[in-house]
Amino acid sequence: MVGHLRHIEEDLAQRVAFGIGMRELPQAPTLSIEVQDLDLSPALQLIGKMKDTLEGRVVGVLVADGSNAASIDAVKQAVTSAGATVKLIAARIGDVKLADGSLLKIDGQLAGTPSVLFDAVAIILSEQAAELLGKEAAAIDFVRDAFGHLKAIGVDKGGEALLKTAAIKPDAGIITIDCLDRFIAAARTRQWDREASIRTLA
Numbered sequence: 001m002v003g004h005l006r007h008i009e010e011d012l013a014q015r016v017a018f019g020i021g022m023r024e025l026p027q028a029p030t031l032s033i034e035v036q037d038l039d040l041s042p043a044l045q046l047i048g049k050m051k052d053t054l055e056g057r058v059v060g061v062l063v064a065d066g067s068n069a070a071s072i073d074a075v076k077q078a079v080t081s082a083g084a085t086v087k088l089i090a091a092r093i094g095d096v097k098l099a100d101g102s103l104l105k106i107d108g109q110l111a112g113t114p115s116v117l118f119d120a121v122a123i124i125l126s127e128q129a130a131e132l133l134g135k136e137a138a139a140i141d142f143v144r145d146a147f148g149h150l151k152a153i154g155v156d157k158g159g160e161a162l163l164k165t166a167a168i169k170p171d172a173g174i175i176t177i178d179c180l181d182r183f184i185a186a187a188r189t190r191q192w193d194r195e196a197s198i199r200t201l202a
Contacts, residue, residue, distance in 0.1 A: 003028045007035050052188050055083030059187060060118035062089050062110070062142060064133060066126030069098040071156055071177055075122050078180040089113050091136065099126065111138045115146035120187035122177060125158030134165035143168060150194050152186035
C-alpha cells in the first residue's frame with residue numbers, strides 16, 4: 001500500500017511509512033494504467049463538511065466545589081440557546097457546593113466521563129479547586145485530551161490555572177467565558193490551526 005501511495009503523492013507515502021515505522025520506502029509497483037489527476041471529491045472530505053452549528057451537540061462543563069454559579073449559568077444559557085446540551089462533570093457523583101452555597105447536581109464523574117465524549121468543553125473552577133484537580137490524573141487527561149482533539153475550551157481563572165498545570169499553552173481555541181459569543185462560535189468546529197503545533201504528522 002505504501003508503494004501505491006508513492007504513485008499518488010511521495011510526501012504522503014513518506015508520512016505513512018514514518019507512522020508505521022518503516023525505515024525505507026518500498027518500490028512503487030508497476031502501473032496497470034497511468035495515474036489520473038482527478039478533482040477533489042467533496043463526498044470524501046471530513047474537513048469542511050461539519051455544519052456551522054452547535055445544534056444537537058454536547059458541551060461538557062468541568063466544575064467543583066467553589067465554582068461560580070453565575071458563570072455556570074451563563075455558559076449553560078449560551079450553549080442551550082445555540083441548540084446544544086450541557087453535561088456537568090465533577091470529581092465525584094452527586095452534587096457540588098458552589099461559591100454561593102447552592103448545590104448543583106452532576107451528570108458525570110470525571111474519572112468515567114472523558115472529554116472525548118464532548119464537542120467542546122468549559123472549565124469553571126475556583127483557584128483552590130484548580131489546585132486540587134491539578135493533582136488528579138483524570139482532570140489533567142480531561143483538559144489535555146480536549147486540547148489534543150482540537151476542541152474549543154472555555155475557561156475562567158481557575159480553568160486557566162488547570163490548563164497551566166497541564167502544560168497547555170493558550171491559543172485561539174482557548175477562550176475566557178467572559179467572551180461566550182467567541183466560545184460558542186469556536187465550539188461549532190474543531191480548532192484545525194492547533195493541529196500542526198501538537199502533531200508531527202499533521
